[in-house]
Amino acid sequence: MTPPKPHRVLLDRVSGYADEAAAYMRRRRAARRPFARLYYAGGRAEDHATDSAAAGELFVAAGRLIEVAGRRPKS
């Protein structure tokens, strides 16, 4: 069995790094996506699509509360 050509090793390594970076960006995008979840008695939960009217209103209301809370006071 012949060893892989040197340029192949380099290409594999570079494409490996690129794959890692792409996966990181995908995870980051998913994690930063806004969400609105409502929970009801009995444990039922409802996830509202971010482009729905209800979610839009919830984001606005949440934004006001975030503004009220401000930054965490320094201890």
Added chain:
Amino acid sequence: MADDGMAAQVSPGAARGALAYLTEMSPDLRGAAILGRDGEVLAGSGEPGRWRDDAAALFEIADRAGDEPVEQVHIGTEQGEVFALRHAGLAAVAVTERFALASLTFFDMRTMLRDLAGETSQPTFVGPEHVESPQREDGDFE
């Protein structure tokens, strides 16, 4: 504020102490408030009056979004996360940094409200005889 539970009689001092303790325990917490059945602010960081109106608006929108009154609300935005919870006629609203542990935050908030409602035999958040210990006095709560 819709909640089937009986409204607990909670003194503002006990609510302030519980909220200060919650803040002390939660490094991700930016601000929070405890509200009574009529939406009045029992304790809150910053400007209590603003918590009242904005929390009421959040619960009102959340109730309208479904076919029954909501029990918990969790909203995440790029600016932070909002947690709201109703229990025993009381309500708690908290704003945290992004990526706070949701289950832990809700657990602490629920425990706090249960303590204030007198449902627990060994309260975590409310001191004996509702005395505010010096450690729980944050000074930032109205």
